[in-house]
Amino acid sequence: MRSATAERCLERVGVRDGRVELVAYNPTWPAAFQTERERLEPLLGALEFHHIGSTAVPGLVAKPIGDMVALVDDLDAPIAALIDSGYQ
Numbered sequence: 001m002r003s004a005t006a007e008r009c010l011e012r013v014g015v016r017d018g019r020v021e022l023v024a025y026n027p028t029w030p031a032a033f034q035t036e037r038e039r040l041e042p043l044l045g046a047l048e049f050h051h052i053g054s055t056a057v058p059g060l061v062a063k064p065i066g067d068m069v070a071l072v073d074d075l076d077a078p079i080a081a082l083i084d085s086g087y088q
Contacts, residue, residue: 012065023064029055033066043085044078046070 033051041049048071054062072078 020063022061024061025057025059026055026064027058029066033068036066036068040070043081044070044072046072046078 030051033056037049040046050069050071051066052069053065053067054060055064055066070078
């Protein structure tokens with residue numbers, strides 16, 4: 001049996017009853033990535049951010065979850081800032 005928190009996390013990433021939701025490409029995904037990048041940039045001090053995965057490919061059917069990668073000098077340094085910010 002999954003906890004309520006686990007259920008919310010799975011729902012957030014498009015998993016319901018063990019199924020992955022796929023949707024048509026949404027042209028707002030690049031702007032959503034940019035908004036998230038701007039929110040995370042001061043916390044991570046990242047050198048670069050990249051929008052990756054299926055939502056980064058125009059026209060591709062995808063899970064409606066944006067994936068990103070941040071390049072940082074030190075993997076451990078941003079952890080405290082992310083925890084303090086309440087990022088999940």
